[in-house]
Amino acid sequence: MRHISAIPMTLGATAKRIEKSHLPAHGHYAPTGVRRRRIVTAALAFGDLATAIGSAQLATLFVDSVHASPLGGGAVPILAPLLLVVHWCLGLYAGRGPSPIERLRLRALGILAFTTSAYILAAPTVALGRLVLFLACTSLMMLVLGYYIEAIVRRILxxxxxxxxxxxxISCNEASQDLAKMLIARPELGLRPVCFVDDLVDRGEGMGRLPIPILGSLTEAAWLAANVEVAILVAPSQSTSIDVTHIACLPFANVVLAQDARDMQSLWLHPRTLGGSLGLEIRRDLHLPRNLWLKRLIDLMIAVxxxxxxxxxxxTLxxxxxxxxxxxxxxxxxRVGRNGQPLRVFKLRxxxxxxxxxxxDHLSSDxxxxxxxxxxxxxxxxxxxxxxxxxxxxRASLDELPQLWNVIRGEMSIVGPRPFPSYHMERFDxxxxxxxxxxAQGLTGLWQVSSRSNGDLEVQKAQDLFYIRNWSIWLDLYIILETLPALLSARGAK
Incomplete structure (x- = not known):
């Protein structure tokens, strides 16, 4: 693999520079630094507080205790700050990464801490069965409602x-511009490109693709330190790695190394120190028996x-x-099912x-x-x-409802790649x-909640590969939660 120096350290005598007047004004894109983080933290914390109180009240109604919560009238206000503190410690209020899938897992950890504390507080005074039912309902509603409320708050932000x-x-090559374009299209990832830094590119070059300024070099450190929170070093190709020897010279607290590795897993990687080398542990979670049993259990809990x-x-239909x-x-x-075996899926006509x-007749004439x-x-x-x-x-995918019987029979899963007809599968390698x-083929999948009919064969392939390589219970839960908005909006339906 070839190495490059991706960090332009100085301009040199003949290098092109951007005049100071060309630099974006401080705060031009949005409030930055402490003010931005305070606004984001307040908005997300308020959403979580409303979710916790609302979920507790709904759970109270469900267990038929109208006049008093099973935890006591003041229990939820007492424990709600704990939930906010845990979520803050988990990085959920930072206003940037992790991805929505990882945020869902972290949110579940925060809710677990909340319900565990509630159990310890209420166990001496509340009947065990009543308390367990209340906490189970509260936790489920906090997870589901919290996910949707956070999505709404994030969209507003x-x-x-x-x-x-x-x-x-850092650098304005084709790979970095592609990455910037993707980050702009997917703001939920929490990285908002505000500039390129490259001493070999004139400010006017490459500006036709993205309206992002190109700074001359890292000598504009004062502006960068005041306006930028994260720097991304991008390798221009899969065959080129990044020379990281100058990372310590960068004026950023957070530096991300980006390598095009779309053919490998990208979620749930675990870094390992191997002497003086960096290793990445990759787990094939979808092939572990215990995960298959858990996935099957969730299928039955939903499908039945x-x-x-x-x-x-x-x-009626x-x-x-x-x-x-x-x-x-x-x-x-x-359709083509697991291991290439024929699969008979049930549908409403x-x-x-x-x-x-x-x-x-239509295809032959048009x-x-x-x-x-x-x-x-x-x-x-x-x-x-x-x-x-x-x-x-x-458009509402109601014709797929009979496939719940396929799921109950174990022929399909709630989440997975959609079963394709043989003529469709033959188009892939x-x-x-x-x-x-x-x-296992699924009733819903990543393609259905993101592109659906708007995605061509390459998009279908990329999203199915991402699902198979990055599978986890959290990815399945994310897809299930995203299915409802996709159905209500008829996103990409034909």
């Missing part, structure tokens, strides 16, 4: 330029009650389908009974539709779909097909 640490990208509750809705278009309301469609012939089909395997205006009624079911079918 992003809109006002308060979320995300002001970040400098939701399946039973949805039976009246499924029956099935009757409506038969009225709109006579024929079977529920059918089994052949949203298409005409002669759907395949309609598709064939070149634009054929191009769209070959790229997405979906059509914006699909002639097979039942008018109005079929589109509504598909053999290695990816083997990897994709090595895990």
């Amino acid at each position: 992003v809109r006002h330029g308060l979320w995300g640490a002001p970040t400098a990208l 009650p939701v399946g039973l509750a949805s039976l009246p809705l499924i029956a 099935a009757a409506a389908i038969k009225i709109v278009d006579p024929g079977p309301a529920v059918y089994a469609q052949s 949203t298409m005409y009974t002669d759907a395949e012939q309609r598709l064939k 070149p634009l539709a054929r191009t769209e089909w070959e790229r997405y395997f979906k059509l914006s205006n699909d002639p097979r779909i039942l008018p109005l009624f079929g589109k509504v079911l598909r 053999q290695n990816f097909q083997r990897l994709r079918t090595s895990v």
Whole structure:
């Protein structure tokens, strides 16, 4: 692997510089430093406080204790500051990383500390069964409601330029510009690019892609120290590593080394010191038996009650389908399942009974539709779909409800790569097909909550790879929580 020096230390006699007047004014992007952190901390802490009190009140109603909480009237206000302190210690109020998936895990740890303290406080005076039920309900609601409330607060902070640490990208090569573009598109990651630092690039070069200034060198240390909280060193390619010998000279408290490693796991890595070398421990969590049992348990805990509750809705929809278009309301469609075995998935019919012939005729007569089909395997205006009624079911994914039976039978999981038809799978390379079918196919997945029909084959492949390589219970829970907003917004539905 080739090494580079990614840190422009001086300008040199002939290097190009940016005049001081070209530097962004202090606070131009958003309030920085202490003021920004105080606003972010106050907003997030208020959201957590409201979540804790609201969850406790809802749990009280659930256990049928209307007049007094099982913990006593003053217990929640007493313990709420503990929750805020724990979340602050876990870094949840910093206004920047970690990612939403990691934040979900940290939030669960904070709630565990909260409920443990509540148990110790209330155990001497409250009946054990009543207390356990109350704490279980409170914890679940705090986790779910807290996730959504934090997402709303984060969106507001992003809109006002308060979320995300002001970040400098050292060097202005193509890789760093791609990274900056991604960070701008995904503000929830908590790193907000405010400048590039590169002594080999003129300020006017490369500005067509991103409206981010390029500073001449690190000699602008005064502005950088006042406006930047994080620096990212970016290797320009996978075959090039970063020379980190000058990191100590950087005027930043937080430095991130970024290497393009999209072909390996990126979540849940554990650094290990191996003598004088740095090692990264990678765990294949989706292949550990205990994790598979836990995943199966969660599948049943969700699929059984939701399946039973949805039976009246499924029956009503099935009757409506038969009225709109006579024929079977529920059918089994052949897909590629685990280990490449055929999988019959159950669906409510949203298409005409002669759907395949309609598709064939449409693609043969419309070149634009054929191009769209070959790229997405979906059509914006699909002639097979039942008018109005079929589109509504598909946009809300209600046609997938019978697949809860596939989950109960152990043929599918709640979360996983979606089962594709064989003609869809054949478009991927053999290695990816083997990897994709090595895990249980899912009712929902990362592709469904992020891109859905808006993502082409490459996007589908990238997101499925990310899920398989980075799987954890927290990633599954994140996808489950994101599924509801995706369904309500019909994000990418066709």
